[in-house]
Every structure is written in structure tokens, then in C-alpha cells.
Amino acid sequence: MSMKAPYREPLLPAEPGPRVVPEPRRRGEEGGGRCGVCAGSAEPAVWGDEHFTLHPPRTCSLPGTLWLASRDHVDSFRDLSSAAAAGFGPLVARVETAMLEDPGVGRVHVYRWGDGAAHFHVWMMPRPLGMLEASGMMLPLWEDALPDVPDEECRTAARRVVDRLAG
Numbered sequence: 001m002s003m004k005a006p007y008r009e010p011l012l013p014a015e016p017g018p019r020v021v022p023e024p025r026r027r028g029e030e031g032g033g034r035c036g037v038c039a040g041s042a043e044p045a046v047w048g049d050e051h052f053t054l055h056p057p058r059t060c061s062l063p064g065t066l067w068l069a070s071r072d073h074v075d076s077f078r079d080l081s082s083a084a085a086a087g088f089g090p091l092v093a094r095v096e097t098a099m100l101e102d103p104g105v106g107r108v109h110v111y112r113w114g115d116g117a118a119h120f121h122v123w124m125m126p127r128p129l130g131m132l133e134a135s136g137m138m139l140p141l142w143e144d145a146l147p148d149v150p151d152e153e154c155r156t157a158a159r160r161v162v163d164r165l166a167g
């Protein structure tokens with residue numbers, strides 16, 4: 001693997017800042033501002049089942065990127081209902097399969113960060129085939145550094161993935 005940051009060398013190590021404790025409230029946490037998913041201000045879903053919805057990002061440089069959110073306002077894996085938790089793995093596998101049917105996709109990355117919003121969601125990001133410098137943790141950095149495509153392109157790519165979702 002020859003991953004590489006999307007910045008010119010030399011990069012210099014930086015010192016971490018002082019710890020911020022307690023941490024600021026996240027969106028959707030009590031005292032942290034309203035939840036965009038529950039308020040309907042997030043990018044609308046292109047697909048859903050009884051437990052989850054699939055959304056294109058609002059801005060993205062890698063069309064085909066999706067985020068998968070729970071229908072219930074819960075924070076993390078440990079808060080999902082047992083039925084939703086049981087459905088999560090098979091659903092991610094279906095979405096991954098649909099994303100990989102695009103011959104331009106080399107691998108599908110799945111990220112759960114949880115630092116910005118307290119509504120359960122995971123990111124599914126397609127690493128372009130052959131883009132080995134974007135392997136591993138470098139892909140989100142490349143996604144951030146590359147120019148965004150028009151939102152409609154992201155929505156169209158998301159709908160193409162949904163069209164390929166096997167029952």
C-alpha cells in the first residue's frame with residue numbers, strides 16, 4: 001500500500017492542542033443544537049427501510065459516497081434497537097455490493113466518526129480503482145482536498161447505487 005497525504009511534502013508533525021473537557025455538545029445532544037436528520041434539514045434520503053435511510057452528501061468530491069442513518073434518533077451502535085443492529089450488517093453488505101458494481105470503484109470504506117452529530121450514521125466512501133495513494137486513512141483527506149463536484153452529480157451517483165441494491 002502506497003498511501004500518501006493529498007499535500008505536498010514536507011509535512012511537519014504538529015503538537016496536539018490542550019484537551020477540551022468537557023467536550024462541546026454535538027448536534028442532536030441535549031444543549032447541542034437541533035438534530036439535522038430529525039429536523040429534515042439534512043440531504044434527503046434516496047432510499048430507506050424500516051430501520052435506516054441512505055443519503056448522498058451535500059458536498060462531495062467522490063460521487064457515489066453515501067451516509068447511512070438510523071431512523072431512530074440514537075447515538076451509536078450500542079444504542080440501536082436489537083432489530084436495527086441485526087439489520088445493519090446485511091444492509092451495509094448490500095450497499096457495498098451495489099457500490100462495487102461500479103467498475104470505477106476499487107474498494108468501499110466504511111467510517112463511523114460520531115464527533116459532529118449525535119444521530120447514528122456511518123459513511124460509505126468509494127475509493128476510486130487504482131487510486132492507491134488514497135488507501136486507508138488517506139481517502140477522507142483526499143475527499144476533502146479534491147474539488148467538489150456539483151451536488152446533483154452526487155445525488156445522481158447515489159441513486160445509481162440505490163438502483164443496484166439487491167432485494
Ligand SMILES: [Zn+2]
Nearest residue numbers: 035038073119
Ligand atoms: Zn436525530
